[in-house]
Amino acid sequence: MQNRISEEKLDRLLETGIKEFADKGLGNANINVIARNSGISVGTLYNYYGTQEKFFLACLRKSMSLMEEVLKEASSGDIPILQRAEKLIRAIQKYSKDHADDMKMYHEITSGTDSGYAVMFAREIEDITASTYSSFIAQAVERGEIRADIDSRYFAFMFDDLLTMLQFSYCCDYYRERLRIYCGDNVFDDDEKMVREMIKFLESAFTFERSEVRHHE
């Protein structure tokens, strides 16, 4: 009976949706509950989004745009790859803690199943990251910072693998547990250690010297 739902309510709706989808999954979230929990009527939700699916996509997009922003910020500037990596890792650590639900949404879509979206979203989300990382690495190769005999696309892929798994490892129950199993129950108390070890790993990965070198010694 109000004449326009407030920005704030509309925002709460998406937040509630994100929470619900993150908790229950696309298949088990309940539109009516989402509406009720955000203090608006189902009717209004449907007026705005038309179908459950479209509403889900709206939630997803909200999550994504936030995430993108964070990562874009962390990728900006013309800095050496390892410093960049460090910024990204820290961004993920921060973002994952503050926005676990958004991260779960990403994982939701990613786990596919109803994945008409999957492919569509992959392009939308990964495209930029992929080309950014690849060209970082290609440049680093050219500058001689990284060994020359690699395919920069594959290395970019593995670089992103590690960041992706890091996200999961901070957000999703399963991967949190896995991380604990691997690195001890205190991992979450020492983010810096994770930064250091990941940087070591990446540093090594990127700056390999063939065995001849070792033979010299």
Added chain:
Amino acid sequence: MQNRISEEKLDRLLETGIKEFADKGLGNANINVIARNSGISVGTLYNYYGTQEKFFLACLRKSMSLMEEVLKEASSGDIPILQRAEKLIRAIQKYSKDHADDMKMYHEITSGTDSGYAVMFAREIEDITASTYSSFIAQAVERGEIRADIDSRYFAFMFDDLLTMLQFSYCCDYYRERLRIYCGDNVFDDDEKMVREMIKFLESAFTFERSEVRHHE
């Protein structure tokens, strides 16, 4: 009205369940359809498994045990870490093609949402892998094959990250697309290239020499 369901039918039931859960997701799979598709009555399914949830867990367990077996096989023997990695990568490539559904189930459960199970399963599944990898790496460090200033657990974690992402990248729609975006539309036609690039990455990651060494030359 038969007097015991045949082993084969019981097996087909699980297979069908795995397929259904992989295709539709935990939230959208339909017990009745699964029963019908495996030529068994719902009644029997319930006699054996009690609830949908328990049936789901049985399917998951089947997927897992298969996967474990494959990976265990590939991890066996006392061989250098890179050779071991190579075996694992190839095992994943093979396994993922033959058993995409099992992999999808894993991702499904892992992506957490209904993740009462998640934590419980993490222990069950990752424990062995984690300790195996960690000790591999610890040994390699001791033998001087890998640089000494690392925490082998973290390196094991990252090592497994790459293998995990590789699995997803071969099985799940989203990650298949992502892989294509990173490495080109033909990635799936050249498994060997993937092996080579991953090994290069890992080789580098594990056998880092600090810059002083380079300066010596």
Added chain:
Amino acid sequence: MQNRISEEKLDRLLETGIKEFADKGLGNANINVIARNSGISVGTLYNYYGTQEKFFLACLRKSMSLMEEVLKEASSGDIPILQRAEKLIRAIQKYSKDHADDMKMYHEITSGTDSGYAVMFAREIEDITASTYSSFIAQAVERGEIRADIDSRYFAFMFDDLLTMLQFSYCCDYYRERLRIYCGDNVFDDDEKMVREMIKFLESAFTFERSEVRHHE
């Protein structure tokens, strides 16, 4: 925010309603859609008509009054019954083509279902027609134009039956098809033939001579 809806808009509203009710049926028409399609707000529609039901009745009334007008025109004047019939048939043919929606509404309401209105409308609509036809026929009987041993009311009833079915046969999908089945796929291309055959039928019906009578002559 205007200060009085124009006559023209109000008229368009009814037209749109008629179209919608004719297309979707009373049970499936959507007030909001009708309002939107006529460029008027639901609010205004409700200000003018109060409930969906009353709006429906207003649409119906509009249809009816138009139809009545057409038929009244065709019934006017003191001409022999067959000429009158001919005029009516032609009026129906013309009217049905130009105002199929109005006709459909009539059939809709008439087919009764939600027929609180039905009875009420029957009196309103059929009363005049009934008495007009009956007295035509009674007069014709008196003038010896029509055989004497009939009940003019029943003949008027059957006369109107034929005209009513003709209306349906030109407007409503089902009856259009039925007409095609009976008279061939080209019926709708030759209105004159219909006129001729109907007139023959009516002419016969009204001017019967028993066979004995004929033999006497």
Added chain:
Amino acid sequence: MQNRISEEKLDRLLETGIKEFADKGLGNANINVIARNSGISVGTLYNYYGTQEKFFLACLRKSMSLMEEVLKEASSGDIPILQRAEKLIRAIQKYSKDHADDMKMYHEITSGTDSGYAVMFAREIEDITASTYSSFIAQAVERGEIRADIDSRYFAFMFDDLLTMLQFSYCCDYYRERLRIYCGDNVFDDDEKMVREMIKFLESAFTFERSEVRHHE
């Protein structure tokens, strides 16, 4: 929890459906109510019929087959057309009283609107009637029983018009009222009168003698 719904319940379901659809119309009938009123669960209704639409069609078909049977019976035998008409009229009078709801179903479908079915059903229902009547009349023409200058298809059409309207006039509220208006409030108490008057009308219609006869007078 029973193991098979009894024939009787299944039949009651269709009857209840027919009643509901006849009363409320396709658009306003309520599947859940129909199920409840026939003492079965919605689930079962859906197990048997799949959708509301299919259930509606099943009800319609039941109505139709009954009606067809009645009319077929009345059309059988090689008797003169007026005797045949008499049988048909009586059959309609009887059938309409006993099965008003079935008749309303027919009217429902006929009033079109959701009329994908309309055309389909028209063929199914009218085809036989149309060709039967047409050939009756054609034969009567050949035997000299009916004037020769007519198109037997059009006469068959009008013949059926009268029977169709008779059905409506005995079953549907609106047309019942209309009939009362035309023929007086007691019409329904004197079926024989209706038979007589209709037969007179038809007899005349079919046995016309051209104007020469009249000129003799």
Added chain:
DNA sequence: AATGAATGAGAATTCATTCAT
């Protein structure tokens, strides 16, 4: 007086689970 966003009861449909055979 006109607007149209918000509302929420109501309807169709699904599917995990039961239980008579």
Added chain:
DNA sequence: TATGAATGAATTCTCATTCAT
């Protein structure tokens, strides 16, 4: 023990109606 028809709570979505602007 196996079966699968029956069940009905739960869920998505629609739409007549209201009322703040």
